[in-house]
Amino acid sequence: MEKKFLNMTMMDWADQWPDAQSISNSNPEPFTADELSVLTGLDWQQMTLDQWDYQSAVGNLTLRESMIHHLYPNNHPDDLICCAGAQEALFVVFNALLNGGDHVITFTPAFEPLAMIPTLLNARLTTLPLSSTNKWEVDLNKLETALKDNAKLLVLNFPHNPTGAHITHDVMNQIISMCKKHQVQILSDEVFRGLEYDVKNRLPALADVSDQAISIGVSSKAYGLPAIRLGWILCRDAKLRKKMITIKNHLSICISGLDASFMLKIIPFSQQIWTRNTQIIISNIEHLQQALAHHPRFKCQIGKASSTCFIHIDDAKSFCQRFAENYGLILLPNHCFATQTEGFRLSLGYRNMKFHSNKWLNMDNICNDLNTTPSNLS
Numbered sequence: 001m002e003k004k005f006l007n008m009t010m011m012d013w014a015d016q017w018p019d020a021q022s023i024s025n026s027n028p029e030p031f032t033a034d035e036l037s038v039l040t041g042l043d044w045q046q047m048t049l050d051q052w053d054y055q056s057a058v059g060n061l062t063l064r065e066s067m068i069h070h071l072y073p074n075n076h077p078d079d080l081i082c083c084a085g086a087q088e089a090l091f092v093v094f095n096a097l098l099n100g101g102d103h104v105i106t107f108t109p110a111f112e113p114l115a116m117i118p119t120l121l122n123a124r125l126t127t128l129p130l131s132s133t134n135k136w137e138v139d140l141n142k143l144e145t146a147l148k149d150n151a152k153l154l155v156l157n158f159p160h161n162p163t164g165a166h167i168t169h170d171v172m173n174q175i176i177s178m179c180k181k182h183q184v185q186i187l188s189d190e191v192f193r194g195l196e197y198d199v200k201n202r203l204p205a206l207a208d209v210s211d212q213a214i215s216i217g218v219s220s221k222a223y224g225l226p227a228i229r230l231g232w233i234l235c236r237d238a239k240l241r242k243k244m245i246t247i248k249n250h251l252s253i254c255i256s257g258l259d260a261s262f263m264l265k266i267i268p269f270s271q272q273i274w275t276r277n278t279q280i281i282i283s284n285i286e287h288l289q290q291a292l293a294h295h296p297r298f299k300c301q302i303g304k305a306s307s308t309c310f311i312h313i314d315d316a317k318s319f320c321q322r323f324a325e326n327y328g329l330i331l332l333p334n335h336c337f338a339t340q341t342e343g344f345r346l347s348l349g350y351r352n353m354k355f356h357s358n359k360w361l362n363m364d365n366i367c368n369d370l371n372t373t374p375s376n377l378s
């Protein structure tokens, strides 16, 4: 079979402007050591760094015990496999589950690997569009029709990148029972779990409530710590975990001991960290909504969770290109998210958002008024 590693559209897009700064990132503002010290009461500048050896393939037991205790109370430390980021976790899970021709269902817009890795593995992919006019809600009838078509795997990503969509407890339960009925496995990418704008909307990890689900988490998103490359897979099926470890042994083999040491100290503060990140996001949303009221060409249905939103504008690709060329700031247009619905992803997680949003909002006004492409706007 032909080997075909497809280029990641998102990376290709950003690589056109290597010196530009992204204002489209999906992680919240990364912490500084000082900020972490204030929040946790621990001295991060003086942290003992004593984990220089290779680690166990699944991640050390103390870390996995702490994650189970704080995050996944219905599971066992053996159910966790630590990985080098969620990106590796996804690659491992898809490769462990899928064979050519398997039917996989996912939603668009999509974090590209969720659609791309199944395609790489020659799976048959059904994409179900989420629409802003329907408040990004899942159409359960369309989902069930797709599940009935001999589906093997349903890929969920709620809270959702890029729209911020989230499902309710009731929808989660309906999806779980549909998948049970049609014997479909669930891969639930939950890297934004913890960033619900209203904490009442927080769901349990799917693998914490369903044997059919595998959950993915990571340090980079809800925790705002992308420098720690630690992702994890929660899966109750021991046979499947064994297969995953075999695959992972071809990749990172084990996680970084230093990352594990940091994360061990961070996990008990999960709630406080998520709250800090969510507060920044909520304040950005307030600003954005006020600003958009004066710029009707941009339309945005704000979601219920996560650190990005999707803003509709016609001809998004050329808008984002002009913006990068004129300001050295990167916005990711819709084709980076496997959708033709025109728009771009905007980060809601950074403190500098107010400053930068004035630029893209005003650039559009100027282009519009002059009916021309701006050059060297400052």
Ligand SMILES: Cc1ncc(COP(=O)(O)O)c(C=O)c1O
Pocket (backbone or CB within 6 Å): 026, 084, 085, 086, 087, 088, 111, 157, 161, 189, 191, 218, 220, 221, 226, 231
């Ligand atoms: C939904 C989703 N899953 C997984 C990942 C991968 O996370 P990481 O790059 O930290 O491994 C991302 C990154 O943007 C993401 O948005």
